[in-house]
Amino acid sequence: MFSRILRHEWRLLSGDATLWLVTAVCAAAIGYGVWNGARWVRFQQQAIADASAEQAKRYDALQTQITALRQPGASVSPFADPRNPSSLGGRLGPKYATLPPAPLAALAIGQSDLLPYYFKVSTDARENIVSTTEIENPNRLLAGRFDLAFVIIFFLPLLILALTYNMVSAEQEQGTLALVLSQPVGTGTLVRGKVAVRATVLVGVLVVLAGAALLITGVNLTAAGAVPRLLMWIVAVTAYAAFWFGLAVCVSSLGQSSTANATILATTWLALVVVAPSLFNLIATSFYPVPSRVEMVQAVREASDEANKEGSKLLARYYEDHPELATGDAAQAMTDFNVVRVAVNDDVENRVRPVVQRYERQIAAQQQTLDRLRFFSPAILMQSALNDVAGSGVDRHRHFISQLDAFHAQWRAHFVPLIFAKARVTSLDTLPSFTFVEESTAVLWGRVGTGVMALLLPSLALAWFGFRRLRRYPVAG
Amino acid sequence: MISRIARKEFLELTRDGRYRILAGVVLVLSLLSLAVGWNNYSSLSKQHETAQAATRTQWLAQDKKNPHSAAHYGMYAFKPKSQLAMVDTGIDPYVGVAVWMEAHKQNDFKFRPAQDRTAVQRFGEMTGAEVLQVLLPLFVVLMTFSAFTAEREQGTLRQLMSLGVSPRMLALGKAAGVALALAIVLVPATVLGVVAFMWTTESGLLAGDAGRVAWMIAVYLVYFATLIAIGLAVSAATRSSRVSLLVLLAFWFANSLLATRAAADLAGALHPTPSAVQFQRALEEDLSDQQAVAQRLEVRRAALFKEHNVDHVDALPIAFSGISLQEGEEHANEVFDEHFGRLFNLYEQQNRVLQAAGMAAPMLAVRSLSMGLAGTDFNQHRDFVAAAENYRRDIQRVLNADIAANQKKGQVYLADRSLWEQVPEFEYTAPPTQWVLGNYITSLIVLIAWFAASAFVLFRSTARLQVD
Amino acid sequence: MLTAVDLTKRYNDVVALNALRLTIAPGEVFCLLGANGAGKTTTINLFLNFIEPTSGSATINGIDVTKAPLETKKYVAYIPETVMLYRNLTGLENLEYFAALAGRPDYTASQLLEFFARVGLPDGAAERRVGTYSKGMRQKVGIAIALAKGAKALLLDEPTSGLDPKASNEFSDLLRQLSADGVAVLMATHDLFRAKQSGTRVGIMKHGRLVAVHGTDEFTHADLERVYLEHMHD
Incomplete structure (x- = not known):
């Protein structure tokens, strides 16, 4: 029976222009979205390659200079001397810490156009390092990108609703419903058949086309982690589609006219996809406002003014904390500019840390609020799932920042003793380097899985309610 | 006649429970967005004012030091908020709020507020502009899609036409009725908005610039009139309410959500933005062009020698170190002007594509105009960047001139507060409304063209109105 | 084959069908006559379980339609006005x-x-x-469906309204063939002529009540019209 309905529905659908229109629009949007994502990934990779080329060139020059300075009689200002650990660790020899795009980054541009993905790490204060950004026209940042995630979050529900809003009401309106239901067929079976055909076609088209688009745009699916991510993507997209099909079944079961169904579904879509996220964002930012960073700018400035004023006092305290660094001529070191600067930088960071943490606490509180509120908007759930899968979300970036902090600490730990010892750097090979360690797939599954569950539960509830009500569908009277 | 039709439409709409719910929701959301916008504006502008005063105090409180040390110490400029940002925050979340003005270097504006937000920010903020540009158009769609089709389906259209009502009158009456129903939501929000603007207008960036408010209201009114005309035209031209609704929803989606992204992508594809790495490298290459600096210095030295009729630096009555510092600045300024100028021109080219794309989607024209009038568009950001950069250059000129005048060879020269006070306070006035409108001539024309075209299409489609 | 026992349908205060008692045996063609809103369509909808009865029961082949809606639909075919x-x-x-x-x-x-x-x-x-x-x-496709289904009962809701006389006649012939094959037919109609021609019994409904039942062989076409109008009068 069920397979009969399936076959019949397929025949009806395929004879209808709507399906082909929807498929064509879907294909165009997917193709363009993936292409756009892939282009952005290539841009990022190019920028990272440029950065490492720049670093390599600089290091070659520094090495040549070091070799040249070995010649007797050669001299250079200490600020430009690569053998001087303070100059090398600071202005001359910073190394890049880069966040390479994840294997399937082309699936969602996410926050990657906003959050910087490369930093020049030196012995400078942390706040000076992390405040760099990629340049981009703010108008384009505001508009967002037309990527596959946009197609899925905003567009897919509309396509689903376009295919389902009148699946029962149209039969009612054209009069075939009474004839069908005068056969030994339940309304539930009929609708299940209708939904199954539409869902298979739509999700099938989506997955196949997205896969094809990924392959055509040259995304390497054999890269480490690509396959599990692709699986996660399919699961997440299916769950999201399930939600909208569930909603359509639910609204269909109310027995309203096609036009009324379309109005109800369009308004629900607007509420869940457009209004709810903005509103939740408003709630989160109103309850946990992050003050303008101008306050931080001032705090950093005041801290460095004070730190600079008491530079030598600070150094004395620094020696108390780090007696291992006190060399024989500590007294002379007290006046050494580079040595004082280490202590001052350290002090500024300590003073600024509580201010920075205040910002971070507020952002974390916002995130926490939204993490709870997102369960009321499938669009937010989907956004975070897609960003996770593509590795272009906030979590992977935070993971990167913590590695960046570790590298920054390592960099300093390498140079500070050299500065205090007034040692000379003779080789650049021993300097620490940064390599990004990817998040574990298990962690990723955990995050994506939560989102998928949060999508599936309401889908099931909606479908359950819908099918229950369908039993009492007003075929007549 | 028109007023009778309008009254009937209005009654019919307002008696509909769905209208009441939607109107209530839209009204609540617009008032909420206004309240939050006002609150954000007041707290942010206070923070920025305080910080601007503090940076001045810090500058004046400097110890005795060499002027060049002070130049390195520098000052901060904080971007002031414009009052109308309470309605349209525009690009504000995506541009930095502060710039450090120091010697030798034009710095970037740092700290984009959007970086301090979660990913949900990308869905948009519930600002007045979002309500006006996204929600209200959908509201108009829902109010107009069945204006003709429902009458056709009920058979009342046949009756109306048999009475000899002109289809044009009918269309105008319906438009007036919908406009009236829309006004119920818009008028209270606008009145409150204007009051909030007046409240803050005393000291704000756009002080006294009521013209911007008037223009903004006019732009949105023309936009809504266009949307009503489009909705009625589609309803008159389609066979059933269902088809009319689907066509209008597709238009709404393409216009309100898809167009911005597609146009931004198109702009980026036509005029690609370089990466920060590329930009920085090109900039640094030109900055470190020692030969150019040396040449410049040579010319200046020759001119000074001639002027003072001497033949070596030490014989000059002024300190050459001050001159050389200033020449270094001048060289850097040229490089900055070239590189930042090129980058910003690129952004403006991209923005021109966005404006031209308004021909395909009227929302883009409205969006550009709205941001511009709110003072939160790129042009006004650039204007502020230029003002801050000019101020930075002024600081350098004052300080370097002081070095040239007072530095004595072989002595340590320290300046004091009297010099710091010679640097004037940083003041910024927003450009006038005409300047803004001048930037958006394209968008204005596009919007008016859309209005005219939609009115024309409405008349055409009612002229061929099918009764059933 | 088709049985209604005290079948009642009430919409709030309006009684659409009042305690209908009716049995239609195989081979019988029962024509329901009555004004618009007399309860004819309601009766058919109740047999199809498209609406739920307020009280009483409708059974097809001895099975209650509300208890086994899918089972009972195996035996009936439904032909609406169009x-x-x-x-x-x-x-x-x-x-x-x-x-x-x-x-x-x-x-x-x-x-x-x-x-x-x-x-x-x-x-x-x-x-x-x-x-x-x-x-x-x-309408003929509707009959073809009934034939293909091998239906034992047929529910017809004004199946001939708007048909030209020839088509209407052909339809009646088909009905007669079906009843000859032992199919029970319940037909709501306004067409007294067809009712007399193809029906075995006629029932007259008024305000939800079945007020009279007669065999079609009891009287001529003119008699049927007189009886009908008499019932409609008061």
Whole structure:
């Protein structure tokens, strides 16, 4: 029976222009979205390659200079001397810490156009390092990108609703419903058949086309982690589609006219996809406002003014904390500019840390609020799932920042003793380097899985309610 | 006649429970967005004012030091908020709020507020502009899609036409009725908005610039009139309410959500933005062009020698170190002007594509105009960047001139507060409304063209109105 | 075959059907007459379980329709005022689908075509899209579905209204054939002439009540009209 309905529905659908229109629009949007994502990934990779080329060139020059300075009689200002650990660790020899795009980054541009993905790490204060950004026209940042995630979050529900809003009401309106239901067929079976055909076609088209688009745009699916991510993507997209099909079944079961169904579904879509996220964002930012960073700018400035004023006092305290660094001529070191600067930088960071943490606490509180509120908007759930899968979300970036902090600490730990010892750097090979360690797939599954569950539960509830009500569908009277 | 039709439409709409719910929701959301916008504006502008005063105090409180040390110490400029940002925050979340003005270097504006937000920010903020540009158009769609089709389906259209009502009158009456129903939501929000603007207008960036408010209201009114005309035209031209609704929803989606992204992508594809790495490298290459600096210095030295009729630096009555510092600045300024100028021109080219794309989607024209009038568009950001950069250059000129005048060879020269006070306070006035409108001539024309075209299409489609 | 016991349907205060008692045996053609809103369509909808009775029961083949709605639908076929079909499918495809839904997915194409021939649809009609069919042809497809289904009872809701006399006559002939095969028929109609011609009994309904039942052989067409109008008067 069920397979009969399936076959019949397929025949009806395929004879209808709507399906082909929807498929064509879907294909165009997917193709363009993936292409756009892939282009952005290539841009990022190019920028990272440029950065490492720049670093390599600089290091070659520094090495040549070091070799040249070995010649007797050669001299250079200490600020430009690569053998001087303070100059090398600071202005001359910073190394890049880069966040390479994840294997399937082309699936969602996410926050990657906003959050910087490369930093020049030196012995400078942390706040000076992390405040760099990629340049981009703010108008384009505001508009967002037309990527596959946009197609899925905003567009897919509309396509689903376009295919389902009148699946029962149209039969009612054209009069075939009474004839069908005068056969030994339940309304539930009929609708299940209708939904199954539409869902298979739509999700099938989506997955196949997205896969094809990924392959055509040259995304390497054999890269480490690509396959599990692709699986996660399919699961997440299916769950999201399930939600909208569930909603359509639910609204269909109310027995309203096609036009009324379309109005109800369009308004629900607007509420869940457009209004709810903005509103939740408003709630989160109103309850946990992050003050303008101008306050931080001032705090950093005041801290460095004070730190600079008491530079030598600070150094004395620094020696108390780090007696291992006190060399024989500590007294002379007290006046050494580079040595004082280490202590001052350290002090500024300590003073600024509580201010920075205040910002971070507020952002974390916002995130926490939204993490709870997102369960009321499938669009937010989907956004975070897609960003996770593509590795272009906030979590992977935070993971990167913590590695960046570790590298920054390592960099300093390498140079500070050299500065205090007034040692000379003779080789650049021993300097620490940064390599990004990817998040574990298990962690990723955990995050994506939560989102998928949060999508599936309401889908099931909606479908359950819908099918229950369908039993009492007003075929007549 | 028109007023009778309008009254009937209005009654019919307002008696509909769905209208009441939607109107209530839209009204609540617009008032909420206004309240939050006002609150954000007041707290942010206070923070920025305080910080601007503090940076001045810090500058004046400097110890005795060499002027060049002070130049390195520098000052901060904080971007002031414009009052109308309470309605349209525009690009504000995506541009930095502060710039450090120091010697030798034009710095970037740092700290984009959007970086301090979660990913949900990308869905948009519930600002007045979002309500006006996204929600209200959908509201108009829902109010107009069945204006003709429902009458056709009920058979009342046949009756109306048999009475000899002109289809044009009918269309105008319906438009007036919908406009009236829309006004119920818009008028209270606008009145409150204007009051909030007046409240803050005393000291704000756009002080006294009521013209911007008037223009903004006019732009949105023309936009809504266009949307009503489009909705009625589609309803008159389609066979059933269902088809009319689907066509209008597709238009709404393409216009309100898809167009911005597609146009931004198109702009980026036509005029690609370089990466920060590329930009920085090109900039640094030109900055470190020692030969150019040396040449410049040579010319200046020759001119000074001639002027003072001497033949070596030490014989000059002024300190050459001050001159050389200033020449270094001048060289850097040229490089900055070239590189930042090129980058910003690129952004403006991209923005021109966005404006031209308004021909395909009227929302883009409205969006550009709205941001511009709110003072939160790129042009006004650039204007502020230029003002801050000019101020930075002024600081350098004052300080370097002081070095040239007072530095004595072989002595340590320290300046004091009297010099710091010679640097004037940083003041910024927003450009006038005409300047803004001048930037958006394209968008204005596009919007008016859309209005005219939609009115024309409405008349055409009612002229061929099918009764059933 | 079709039995109603005190079948009642109330919408708030309005009684649409009041304690209907009715039994229609195999081979019988029972015509329900009555003004608009007398409860004829309500009766049919109740037998189809499209609406739930307020009280009483409707049974088909001895099975209560509210208790086993799917089971009872195996025995009935329903022909509304206009048989609505899937416009974009051919007549044959429509028949195949409905037959399959009715539990007969095993017909071959030639068997299905035979049903078309039996109901008198012209050659080639089966291959055309239903969108091009006239109303008479649609009604015949409705009968073809009933035949294909092997229905033991037929529920007809004004099936001949709006048909031209020839089509109407052909339809009546088909009904007679079915009843000769032992099918129980319940037909709501305004057409006294057809009721007399093809019915075995007529029932007159008024305000939800079945006020009179007569055998069609009791009187002539003119008598039937007189009796009907008498009931309608007061």
